[in-house]
Amino acid sequence: MPRLKILLSAYACQPGRGSELGVGWHWALEAARDHEVWVLTREYSRPMIEAALAAHPNPNLHFVYHPLPRWLRFYLGRPGYLHLYYVVWQCTVPFVARRLHRQVDFDVVHHVTYNTVEVPGFLAALGPPFIWGPVGGAQLAPASLRSYYGRYWAIEWFRGLRKRLTPLNPWNQFAARRADTVLAANADTEALLGRLRARRVVRELETGIDLDSVPEPAPPAESACLTVLWAGQHVPRKGPELAVDILAELHRRGVPARLRMAGDGPLRRRLEQRVLREGLGDRVELLGNLPHREMQEFYRSGEIFLFSSLQDTSGNVILEAMARGIGVVTLDHHGAAEIVDDDSGVRIAPSDPTSTVRAFADALEALARDPQRRHSMGLHARERVRTVYPWAHKGHLLRDLYASAVRRRQGASGRV
Numbered sequence: 001m002p003r004l005k006i007l008l009s010a011y012a013c014q015p016g017r018g019s020e021l022g023v024g025w026h027w028a029l030e031a032a033r034d035h036e037v038w039v040l041t042r043e044y045s046r047p048m049i050e051a052a053l054a055a056h057p058n059p060n061l062h063f064v065y066h067p068l069p070r071w072l073r074f075y076l077g078r079p080g081y082l083h084l085y086y087v088v089w090q091c092t093v094p095f096v097a098r099r100l101h102r103q104v105d106f107d108v109v110h111h112v113t114y115n116t117v118e119v120p121g122f123l124a125a126l127g128p129p130f131i132w133g134p135v136g137g138a139q140l141a142p143a144s145l146r147s148y149y150g151r152y153w154a155i156e157w158f159r160g161l162r163k164r165l166t167p168l169n170p171w172n173q174f175a176a177r178r179a180d181t182v183l184a185a186n187a188d189t190e191a192l193l194g195r196l197r198a199r200r201v202v203r204e205l206e207t208g209i210d211l212d213s214v215p216e217p218a219p220p221a222e223s224a225c226l227t228v229l230w231a232g233q234h235v236p237r238k239g240p241e242l243a244v245d246i247l248a249e250l251h252r253r254g255v256p257a258r259l260r261m262a263g264d265g266p267l268r269r270r271l272e273q274r275v276l277r278e279g280l281g282d283r284v285e286l287l288g289n290l291p292h293r294e295m296q297e298f299y300r301s302g303e304i305f306l307f308s309s310l311q312d313t314s315g316n317v318i319l320e321a322m323a324r325g326i327g328v329v330t331l332d333h334h335g336a337a338e339i340v341d342d343d344s345g346v347r348i349a350p351s352d353p354t355s356t357v358r359a360f361a362d363a364l365e366a367l368a369r370d371p372q373r374r375h376s377m378g379l380h381a382r383e384r385v386r387t388v389y390p391w392a393h394k395g396h397l398l399r400d401l402y403a404s405a406v407r408r409r410q411g412a413s414g415r416v
Contacts, residue, residue: 004107012113015052024113030395032060043067120175129405133183134206136313138192142350167195180405208391217325226257226368229302234265239308248278249361327377344381
């Protein structure tokens with residue numbers, strides 16, 4: 001198959017970042033391994049992208065920046081309007097894509113970010129074979145743990161209602177049925193795409209890891225106190241209060257353990273109050289947002305990673321911890337249940353708050369008393385990341401996906 005011309009839509013795309021920004025950047029790099037790629041993205045990331053390309057030129061990558069008009073950026077760029085900003089950006093980007101298509105004549109169009117199943121963009125109508133994803137977001141938070149949302153549960157409930165109604169949305173129906181292939185990031189989203197009658201669904205996690213950039217884990221140090229790590233935004237769906245409750249249960253049992261929490265967010269004050277109320281001031285460290293260099297030190301300081309997210313497509317931080325040889329204790333749902341297997345961690349079935357906290361504490365107490373098992377889990381975790389979730393795997397997948405999509409289109413049109 002000759003080198004193809006790919007139009008890749010990546011609203012979120014930025015080097016050196018995690019979450020969706022990093023996802024968009026890495027998928028662009030992997031697509032450009034074998035093909036010439038034009039990336040449609042927003043103006044916001046231009047300085048970082050151009051600095052990265054100046055340091056590491058890539059002749060196969062071309063970035064096309066699409067800013068909204070200044071007056072729209074003024075109104076929609078404020079907090080609380082970011083989702084609407086994204087939807088408007090997706091509504092206007094087809095005009096840019098059509099002009100590009102007339103100039104370049106793309107072989108394949110691929111939407112990457114945002115990876116929400118609710119907003120597929122409009123590029124499926126451009127003409128060339130369309131690849132959508134990986135998409136996620138169909139997962140729902142367990143209602144049994146809604147107390148951790150507090151007054152925010154109404155927002156989560158409404159989000160769940162939107163997901164249930166997605167199969168009735170003509171926009172989603174069109175994208176799913178027009179797509180040559182849809183990549184699903186987790187089982188929940190794969191099931192939703194089935195209800196949307198997508199023609200071809202392939203399971204593929206939206207994120208990955210580059211082990212070359214991760215140092216070999218240091219030999220485990222002897223310690224009388226188990227150090228548990230947690231990282232994420234301090235928002236209800238990430239479950240930071242659940243993490244503190246688990247540490248409180250370990251404290252009541254007399255298990256020597258401490259919790260180090262990286263991240264920040266609107267629940268920070270509530271977390272501080274909960275820590276004080278439970279008498280955990282010397283056992284829980286709220287570290288705030290840490291720069292990349294300090295995150296490396298953060299991971300080196302821990303023996304077990306606690307992932308308490310109540311609703312998440314996958315979890316970049318899980319892969320980051322596993323890559324550093326740290327086993328994971330997580331809820332047994334959504335993408336985390338697929339990333340972590342029985343050799344690399346412990347999965348806890350979601351239940352009511354009391355039962356869930358006790359189950360987490362049981363697992364951590366057992367690990368605190370068994371350093372050999374912790375070490376074994378860490379070794380398996382790093383090996384699993386190396387063999388199952390390297391970014392290079394995405395490049396091989398894209399090479400096959402793009403070639404197959406073009407062959408199917410040629411066959412359908414009678415071309416050879």
